[in-house]
Amino acid sequence: MPVAGARWVCLDVGETLIDETRVWSTWADELGIPRLTFMAALGAVIGSGDAYHRGVFGVFGIEDWRMSEAAVLERYGGFREDDLYPDARRAIASVEARGYRVAIAANQPEVRAEELRSLGIAPDVLAMSDAIGVAKPDPAFFARVLELMGGPDPADVAYVGDRIDNDVLPAAAAGMRAVWLRRGPWGVIQLPDPDSPPALTVRSLDELVERIDEAWH
Ligand SMILES: [Mg+2]
Incomplete structure (x- = not known):
């Protein structure tokens, strides 16, 4: 060897x-955006070369996304098997x-x-x-x-x-x-x-x- x-x-x-699918799904759910729509927007932001992926919230006109962060993290609950x-x-x-x-x-x-x-x-x-x-x-x-x-x-x-x-x-x-x-x-x-x-x-x-x-x- x-x-x-x-x-x-x-x-x-x-x-x-x-695999971060669950945390991004949690964000979509918390914001009331269909998961497919939210993740497609994330892909568009990545494809645009925006280094800051949180630009995805801007696609939906959400400026106060930080207000939802605690709820998302609680709902997410941390890494699981x-x-x-x-x-x-x-x-x-x-x-x-x-x-x-x-x-x-x-x-x-x-x-x-x-x-x-x-x-x-x-x-x-x-x-x-x-x-x-x-x-x-x-x-x-x-x-x-x-x-x-x-x-x-x-x-x-x-x-x-x-x-x-x-x-x-x-x-x-x-x-x-x-x-x-x-x-x-x-x-x-x-x-x-x-x-x-x-x-x-x-x-x-x-x-x-x-x-x-x-x-x-
Ligand atoms: Mg990574």
Whole structure:
């Protein structure tokens, strides 16, 4: 069995480990918008290149969406077993078995770290933006995550995420091997930047496990 030594696999959460269909459905329901209409509008906002996905509320003329946030989060209730993509758990176990260290670093509320742990997701490092005080795509986010990982050479870290703007480009700028996971709305709608292409593109975490070594080719 190959041993990866000092190499790390650092995973995003939304649409990488967690299927966010339920949280976006909760938003649609809370706002009284049919789910298909709401999600189509989200796709249009992503396709327009709007980096700030909350622009979706603007499509419906909703300026005070924050007023609904507490109700949505209560209704959502946090991560559950069935929110995990089916390949998430086995991919983490597989890359660990191959000698990689595993981190999870994402733009998420602090409480999501504990929810992941309670689902049995226990990587070496678990860093949520709200807990560390800085979010992707800020370069400081990636610098802080590297610190939490004990300061590995960024070139020994594969960062795996579904978004070009928040994951691939800033991870590559931080010196990491950027792996683009083409699933979720951003993963299927966004296009890579020819000036900074991903080191590896995959369509599932099962494919990631098969091909992770290629991120360093
Ligand atoms: Mg994501």
